[in-house]
Amino acid sequence: MELGQTTPKVSRSTAIRSGTTLIAVAAQLEMHFFQLSIAPKEFNNSEEAMSIFPRACVMKLGAATGFIVALSVAGPAGAGSPKVGDPPEASNMRLVGFNDLQGRSAYQPTIHHQGNRWIAYIGHHGGTDDIPKPLNRMNGQPEFNGTSIVDVTDPAHPVYLRHLPGQEGTYESGGAQMTRVCDGKDLPKGDPNAVYLLRTFGGAAHEIWNVADPANPTLVVRLNGLKDTHKSWWECSTGIAFLVSGVPSWRIRRMTEVYDLSDPTKPVKIREFGLPGQEPGSTGRVPTELHGMISTGPSGNRVYFGYGTNKGGILQIVDREKLLNGPKAPTPENLRYPVIGEMEMSPLNGAHTTYPLGKMTIPEFAKDKFASERDMVMIVDEALINECQPGEARQMVWFVDATVEAKPMVVSSYSVDEASGDFCTRGGRFGSHSSNESMAPVFFRKIAFVTWFNAGVRAIDIRDPYHPKEIGYFIPAITEATDKRCIKVEGRDVCKVAIQSNNVETDDRGYVYVVDRAGTGLHIIEMTGPARAIAGLLN
Numbered sequence: 001m002e003l004g005q006t007t008p009k010v011s012r013s014t015a016i017r018s019g020t021t022l023i024a025v026a027a028q029l030e031m032h033f034f035q036l037s038i039a040p041k042e043f044n045n046s047e048e049a050m051s052i053f054p055r056a057c058v059m060k061l062g063a064a065t066g067f068i069v070a071l072s073v074a075g076p077a078g079a080g081s082p083k084v085g086d087p088p089e090a091s092n093m094r095l096v097g098f099n100d101l102q103g104r105s106a107y108q109p110t111i112h113h114q115g116n117r118w119i120a121y122i123g124h125h126g127g128t129d130d131i132p133k134p135l136n137r138m139n140g141q142p143e144f145n146g147t148s149i150v151d152v153t154d155p156a157h158p159v160y161l162r163h164l165p166g167q168e169g170t171y172e173s174g175g176a177q178m179t180r181v182c183d184g185k186d187l188p189k190g191d192p193n194a195v196y197l198l199r200t201f202g203g204a205a206h207e208i209w210n211v212a213d214p215a216n217p218t219l220v221v222r223l224n225g226l227k228d229t230h231k232s233w234w235e236c237s238t239g240i241a242f243l244v245s246g247v248p249s250w251r252i253r254r255m256t257e258v259y260d261l262s263d264p265t266k267p268v269k270i271r272e273f274g275l276p277g278q279e280p281g282s283t284g285r286v287p288t289e290l291h292g293m294i295s296t297g298p299s300g301n302r303v304y305f306g307y308g309t310n311k312g313g314i315l316q317i318v319d320r321e322k323l324l325n326g327p328k329a330p331t332p333e334n335l336r337y338p339v340i341g342e343m344e345m346s347p348l349n350g351a352h353t354t355y356p357l358g359k360m361t362i363p364e365f366a367k368d369k370f371a372s373e374r375d376m377v378m379i380v381d382e383a384l385i386n387e388c389q390p391g392e393a394r395q396m397v398w399f400v401d402a403t404v405e406a407k408p409m410v411v412s413s414y415s416v417d418e419a420s421g422d423f424c425t426r427g428g429r430f431g432s433h434s435s436n437e438s439m440a441p442v443f444f445r446k447i448a449f450v451t452w453f454n455a456g457v458r459a460i461d462i463r464d465p466y467h468p469k470e471i472g473y474f475i476p477a478i479t480e481a482t483d484k485r486c487i488k489v490e491g492r493d494v495c496k497v498a499i500q501s502n503n504v505e506t507d508d509r510g511y512v513y514v515v516d517r518a519g520t521g522l523h524i525i526e527m528t529g530p531a532r533a534i535a536g537l538l539n
Contacts, residue, residue: 081427081496082478089421092472092531093459096511097524099158101148103481104134106515106522107177108231111152111438111507114183114195118507119214120158121181121197122148122515122522124166126174136163144168145175147199148522149214155511155524161215167202174202178229178244181211182236189239189263196220196264198241200229206243208264220264228253231292233303238262240270240324242293242303250330252278254289256305258324271328275307275314279330288312291352291382294437295320300358302340306351309382310395310431313351315343317377317405341405345379348393352382353435357445363464375403376465380450383431386485387496388424395431397450399465414468416455421475427496428485428518429453433503440508442535447471447527449512451501457514459531471531475499476516476523483518510537 088095105125112119124145127134133142138160146166151159166176178200184190197209201222206229208220228246235241239262246253255274259267272279275287288308295303301321307314322338345351357376365372381395388394396415402408415432416423423430436449443449448460448468456475460468476499486495502517512525527535 081425081498084478084480084482084497086477088477089456089475090473092527092529093457093474093512093525094528095474095476095523096526097152097154097156097158098521099150099160100479100481100521101150101515101519102134102137102160102163103519103521104145104148104163105175105483105517105519106148106502107175107517108179108503109505109513109515109522110179110181111505111511111513112181112195113508114214117151117153117214118155118509119161119211120148120150120152120513120522121179121199121211122150123177123179123199124148124175125172125177125517126167126170126202128170132168132170132174138163147176147179147197149211149217150522151214152507152511152513152524155509155526158522158524162217164209164217166200167204169202172203176200176202176207178232180232180234180241182234182239184212184264186236187239187262187264189266191265194264198232198234198261200232203228203246205229206232206245208261208267221267223259223267230254230290233293233295234261235295235297237297239264240295242295244290244292247272249280250274250278251280251282251286252289254291256290256293270324272330273323274330274335275316276332276335279332279335282332288314291350292354294354294356296356296358300356302356304354304356304377306354306379308345308350309352310350310384310392312347313345313349313379313381315345315351315354315377315379315400315402315408317341317402317408341402341408343400343408343410345398345410346393349395349398350381351379352433353378353380353437355380355435355437355448357462357465360445360463360465362466364466371403373403374401374465375405376400377402377408378435378448378462378465380432380435382433383429383453386428387426387487388418388430389487392431395433397432397435397448397460397468399462399468412466412468414450414458414460414470416452416458416470416473421455423455426454427498428500430455433501436504436506436512438506438508440506442508442510442537443506446534447531449504449506451504451514453500453502453517454498456499456501457504457512457525459512459527461531461534463534471534472527472529474512474514474523474525476501476514476520479520482516482520485518510535 108123147164149162184194185192209217230244258270305316377400379398383395385392459472484495486493500517
């Protein structure tokens with residue numbers, strides 16, 4: 001079997017019945033070994049809905065240890081939840097490098113080409129009740145989770161440069177989950193010698209740091225006074241930032257603040273924005289809260305907002321120019337003014353990520369004289385509940401034809417085959433979470449990468465968005481640092497250790513960066529085999 005060749009998907013039970021073993025599979029594979037140093041780790045990665053859903057139960061797994069992980073292109077290995085020492089599972093994807101991120105639960109990675117270096121800025125959730133301040137091994141001090149800064153210029157040997165502590169607190173109430181980065185030379189009024197990191201500071205504030213020297217960041221400004229934050233967007237060419245915030249006077253935990261950050265030292269607030277019924281002074285039912293947005297900038301003149309996480313999702317398509325320059329008082333009429341179209345999803349599914357793919361020629365319609373080109377948006381839900389338990393439907397990926405912007409409609413979907421890995425019983429969450437958001441040509445409109453918690457990261461061929469298909473996956477191996485996840489069975493916590501691939505991003509070179517919510521670390525991956533050819537990457 002060639003490295004990168006797709007391994008047929010078989011369930012664990014099928015593998016056992018057929019007598020398939022790791023030894024038999026490994027005999028056919030080229031093995032790749034990485035020495036991993038794992039720090040002591042305890043994390044409970046709580047969710048946005050912790051007031052509704054029970055927290056994951058987390059148990060200490062032990063002290064720091066080193067071990068060898070054998071990487072193979074293999075299907076699920078053995079019955080039950082994964083074990084420390086099991087290899088990663090992969091098809092058409094290969095591990096290139098790894099960093100344990102000091103065992104901190106990770107959320108958003110942003111990969112920035114900084115001079116002749118590539119730097120990863122990785123946001124973290126807060127710590128746990130047991131370990132609110134994990135050890136920073138660089139200075140020997142316990143620190144509240146914040147932002148990890150990692151040099152990934154050599155993806156096979158990432159170098160941890162700095163941990164920048166975040167807000168005091170645990171789970172969703174602490175840390176610094178979100179990161180975006182702009183060069184000062186690209187911002188209209190930025191310092192050309194500066195590189196600016198926009199990050200959240202727990203739920204209390206947004207911060208801008210100068211990371212021109214990524215090992216020695218300096219604080220530029222903090223925007224205080226919020227009750228929550230989350231997945232924001234920053235246009236480097238204009239400086240316009242769409243910040244997911246919780247302004248105290250609004251009736252909802254998360255809405256939008258629009259800022260002009262073209263001069264990061266002098267932030268200018270433009271307006272507040274949300275769904276009618278969320279604004280101050282309104283009455284009646286409060287619509288579902290914002291999760292995040294993606295702007296296409298002045299050229300595309302659209303901002304795609306996603307509301308809801310795992311239920312009651314809404315895709316909102318907004319005229320960017322009208323949003324920035326239209327009437328700004330948060331009245332129902334003014335909030336509706338820039339809206340071009342909205343699509344309410346099923347009450348069973350959310351809209352975590354709304355990723356605009358732009359105009360794409362649909363292969364089946366290529367010979368049609370009318371409407372062969374369609375304007376497409378990919379929506380990713382977020383699963384919140386462990387082991388497919390009651391209270392949540394399967395969270396998936398949806399492809400929306402928004403050619404007629406006032407009437408967008410779902411035309412296709414993608415989901416991981418649960419039986420291919422017995423994922424509902426592996427432990428932790430199984431379902432979609434987040435996609436890459438880079439629009440660099442290497443993967444844009446060709447391959448989308450979506451994290452699937454215990455099913456790792458999935459590579460989806462989206463060249464025909466009416467018929468998306470999986471072309472690869474990578475499920476990292478668990479380590480001594482990986483947290484346990486629990487469900488209640490007859491009133492008792494029943495816990496398993498499972499990977500929880502959380503967020504993913506790509507760089508212009510074609511590397512894929514996956515971070516783990518259960519504290520396993522950062523995995524740097526590349527495509528192999530026929531999937532690599534789709535992106536036009538050389539072998």
